[in-house]
Amino acid sequence: MEKLKRNERVGALMNILTRNPNKIFSYSYFCQLFNVRKSSISGDVAILKELLEKLDLGLVETITGSNGGVKFIPKIKKEELIQTLEDLSIQLSNPERIIPGGFIFMLDILYNPEIIKKLGLIIANKFIDKHIDYIVTIETKGIPLALMTAEVLNVPLVIIRKNIKITEGSTVNINYVSGSTKMVQTMSLSKKSLKENSKVLIVDDFMRGGGTFKGVYEMMSEFKASVVGTCVLIATKFPEKKLVDNYISLLTMEKIDEEEKKVILTPNFCKLNKKLKKFSK
Amino acid sequence: MEKLKRNERVGALMNILTRNPNKIFSYSYFCQLFNVRKSSISGDVAILKELLEKLDLGLVETITGSNGGVKFIPKIKKEELIQTLEDLSIQLSNPERIIPGGFIFMLDILYNPEIIKKLGLIIANKFIDKHIDYIVTIETKGIPLALMTAEVLNVPLVIIRKNIKITEGSTVNINYVSGSTKMVQTMSLSKKSLKENSKVLIVDDFMRGGGTFKGVYEMMSEFKASVVGTCVLIATKFPEKKLVDNYISLLTMEKIDEEEKKVILTPNFCKLNKKLKKFSK
Structure with missing residues (x-):
């Protein structure tokens, strides 16, 4: 590649690091890519770091040692977090979304990359220090x-x-009682899925009684994994006592009334960011 | 926000556009964000455009008219495409992956964000002009x-x-014969999932006979959608005649032999990029 100017290298670094969040790139990787010395890359990284902090878009972390290098930790701005969850509460509170049985239609949200990417970033931000x-x-x-x-x-x-799948090799199977249907169901996970003694974060769309999550906890203990957290997009306010403790929901479904055609959802800002306590109702 | 220098704005633009591929941002959005005139943003965009082309990382497209603005179209480099698919062929050809029944274990690949992101980019690059x-x-x-x-x-x-789900409202259901199991199964899609007369691209992990895909085609015709393409990660070489035409697979599974403990996979470079014909076997 033709030799780049400093500004061009900073732009290129921004693109590469932004496309690969939390991936460590060694300095020598960039030295080779741009055909410059390590001291030049250090200078570029310092500029990038300052810029990202100024813009409040994320952090650049430098890791020392033999596996050292540089990585980008993206961040959602406080204002964007508030806006995202407030918009979502309004959208999902539309009574036309009510589905018989106490559900709301939300596939258009759950399968929309732009929205779900922001929500994933919010969750990742919350658990970034948990390894x-x-x-x-x-x-x-x-x-x-x-x-x-x-x-x-x-x-x-x-x-x-x-369901048990023949295409995934040998599996561990757990029976659990789904909170919604009260029926005994089976969940299944390929034995090769997890290394022992791992730290896991459970992420899902919805929690009512927590029965499914209790099953997932049990599955994790079969794999000797420790559950560091559980995060769902929506948890219902009732039953207040869930079958699992220590979960976070981005939104709480306060009420869903099919007769009255009314849904009330509220964001849980303070659980996501202590500084946002004043925004929570 | 404190006023930024040109280089800083270019860096910020790079971050924002890279994080939001194919999303159109209006010039006025950036004018407001950076508190500068449209002419400054135009200059920044021109620099960004040149840089991305020089680095072969993607295109910046400017859209004129009332819904106009600027968007970033990420691109995978030719060398990275070749490397990615060759590495993948080698990894997946490991005989330890063989699962009884003519399958290979590939969850570690299919659920790895870093790998799957590259493969998604390869597919998106192929169909970028298809609206x-x-x-x-x-x-x-x-x-x-x-x-x-x-x-x-x-x-x-x-x-x-x-399976038919009660949490998705009313659904359209299609019976189909799975090529692998030869059993009649039902697939189901919420009526609200698709607008009529849409153009769709079907993406999946694996194709053997194509029976499932035939079901998906039928489902799409129920929604009056037109299938613009079908792309899978792996298609088996045999049966050569699939139940659907006009599909692309990133890799071909030439052979899987449980007795001999042998799997042979090859990348389909020329189907992805005509310029790569010489790399295909």
Whole structure:
């Protein structure tokens, strides 16, 4: 490649690091790519770091040692977090979304990359210091949200299946009682999915009683994994006592009334960012 | 925000556009964000455009008219495409991946955001001019690849379910014969999932006989959607005659032999990029 000017290198670094959140790039990788010395790259990184902090778009972290290098940790701005969750509450509170049985239609949200990417970033921001090894979800509707969280944290996704699949080799199977249907169901996970003693974050779309999540906890203990957190897009206010503790929901479904045609959802700002306490109702 | 210098604005533009592929940002959005005139933003965009082309990282397109603005179309470099698919062929050809029944274990690949993001980019690059409205997939293993393709093209994802779900409202259901199991199965899609007369791209992980895809085609015709293309990560060489025409696979599974413990996979470079014909075997 033709030799680049400093500004061009900073732009190129911005593009490469932004496309690969939380991935460590060695200085020598960039030295080779741009055909310059390490001291030049250090200078470029310093400029980038300052700029990203000034813009409040994320952090550039330099890692020392033999596996050292530089990585980009994207961040959602406080204002954007508030706006995103408030918009979402309004959209999802539309009574036309009510589906018989106490559900709301939200596939258009859950499968929209632009929205779900922001929500994944919000979750990743919350758990960035927890040294997560895997994001775990249970099929199907929460998969996009879980994947976007995994993408920001740069860790693999694990999808628990609701049926035993012959195409995944030998599996561990757990019976659980779904809170919504009160029926005994089976969840299944390929034995090769997780390394032992991993730290996992469970991400899903919806929690009512927490029965499914209890099953996921049990599955994780079969793999000797420790659950560092559980995060869902929406949890219902009732039952207040869920079958799992220590979960975070981005939104709370305060009420869904099919007769009255009314849905009330509220964002949980303070659980996501202590500085946002004053925004929470 | 404190007023930024040109270089800083170019860096900020790079970050924002890179994080939002194929999303149109109006010039006035950036004028407001940076508190500068439109002529300054035009200058910044020109610099960015030149830089991205020089680096071969993607295109910046300016759209004129009332809905006008600027968008970033990410691109995978030819060398990276070749490297990615060759590495993948080698990894997946490991005989330890063989699962009884003629399958190979590939969850570690399919659920790895870093790999799947590159593959999604390869698919999106191939179909960038086709004005796709939705990416359609059928649960479960192809969802991450489909989502990453949707993310690059900035269009919604549609996930066809293999069972009828009460949480998705009224659905259209199609019976189909799975090529692998030869059993009649039902696929189901919420009526609200697709607007009529849409152009869709089908993305999935694996194709053997094509029976499932034939079902998806039928489902799409129920929604009056036209299928612009079908793209899978792996298609088996045999049966050569699939139940759907006009599909692309990133890799071909030439052979899988449980007795001999042998898997042979080859990349399909020329189907992805005519210039890569010479790299194909």
